[in-house]
Amino acid sequence: MRTVAILPVKSFGRAKQRLGHAFPDRPALAAAMVADVLEALAAVPSLDGVIVVTAEPIAAEIARGMGAQVVHDPDETGQSDAAARGVAAALGRDVAGASAGGTNAGAARDGVVLDPAAARADRVLLVPGDCPALDPDEVEALLGRRAPVVIVPDRHGTGTNALLLSPPDVMAPAFGEGSFERHSGLASAAGAEPDVADVRTLGLDVDTPDDLAALRRALEIHPGGAVRTRALLDQAIAA
Numbered sequence: 001m002r003t004v005a006i007l008p009v010k011s012f013g014r015a016k017q018r019l020g021h022a023f024p025d026r027p028a029l030a031a032a033m034v035a036d037v038l039e040a041l042a043a044v045p046s047l048d049g050v051i052v053v054t055a056e057p058i059a060a061e062i063a064r065g066m067g068a069q070v071v072h073d074p075d076e077t078g079q080s081d082a083a084a085r086g087v088a089a090a091l092g093r094d095v096a097g098a099s100a101g102g103t104n105a106g107a108a109r110d111g112v113v114l115d116p117a118a119a120r121a122d123r124v125l126l127v128p129g130d131c132p133a134l135d136p137d138e139v140e141a142l143l144g145r146r147a148p149v150v151i152v153p154d155r156h157g158t159g160t161n162a163l164l165l166s167p168p169d170v171m172a173p174a175f176g177e178g179s180f181e182r183h184s185g186l187a188s189a190a191g192a193e194p195d196v197a198d199v200r201t202l203g204l205d206v207d208t209p210d211d212l213a214a215l216r217r218a219l220e221i222h223p224g225g226a227v228r229t230r231a232l233l234d235q236a237i238a239a
């Protein structure tokens with residue numbers, strides 16, 4: 001079963017608005033978190049590829065450097081639309097602005113990646129780029145689940161921090177406030193009773209100052225991983 005992770009990344013200059021002044025350099029934090037997430041995903045044995053959907057040149061460069069395929073996001077109309085573009089690319093559908101790279105390298109021409117049928121995903125894992133403590137072992141365990149729809153709720157139990165979809169287009173992503181209930185309803189409407197998986201390090205996404213404080217606490221308790229984010233947070237404290 002070919003499984004591809006899909007990581008939407010917003011332009012860094014517009015990222016993490018809800019952090020406000022909780023961190024001085026939000027673009028740098030966004031970049032560090034994305035790189036840490038990509039490094040964790042690269043260590044997951046059951047992942048066959050990673051697709052980063054972004055208009056951010058720095059994110060695209062980081063992604064290609066880590067062997068991911070990059071799909072351009074010309075509209076930046078939100079996480080769900082970006083994730084849907086990634087799903088289309090994972091299914092080998094024409095996606096303008098795609099570019100090959102790394103493990104998903106396909107024949108790229110005029111910005112369209114033509115993934116051979118053999119490269120098409122049977123399953124996708126939709127993850128955000130703001131959970132830098134992501135633990136590859138936890139992701140590997142998550143990928144052991146076989147339900148058509150697996151929802152990983154956020155730490156409040158009302159949002160969604162990850163979706164595991166098999167087939168990739170079993171339902172459309174609908175991220176945003178209250179998305180856990182929305183995704184549960186969409187799964188049921190698609191005839192797939194949702195499986196719910198709590199994944200500690202996927203629950204440490206950084207949106208608000210409270211989330212950042214929770215991440216700092218978690219990184220103090222759990223050594224290893226989030227190398228770039230740790231360094232940036234330590235610098236901010238030392239400054």
Ligand SMILES: Nc1nc2c(ncn2[C@@H]2O[C@H](COP(=O)(O)OP(=O)(O)OP(=O)(O)O)[C@@H](O)[C@H]2O)c(=O)[nH]1
Pocket residue numbers: 007008009010011014015016017018019053054055073075076077078079082127128129130206207
């Ligand atoms: N490609 C792309 N990714 C997006 C877009 N909006 C959000 N994302 C990504 O989706 C994931 C979750 O998004 P949010 O938690 O809303 O991140 P954010 O938009 O930087 O945070 P806020 O500015 O506080 O809303 C992150 O990896 C974002 O980078 C978008 O329009 N396009």
Ligand SMILES: C=C(OP(=O)(O)O)C(=O)O
Pocket residue numbers: 079128154158159160161174175176177178179180205207
């Ligand atoms: C994207 C979501 O929330 P946030 O923007 O807070 O990460 C969500 O829970 O679907």
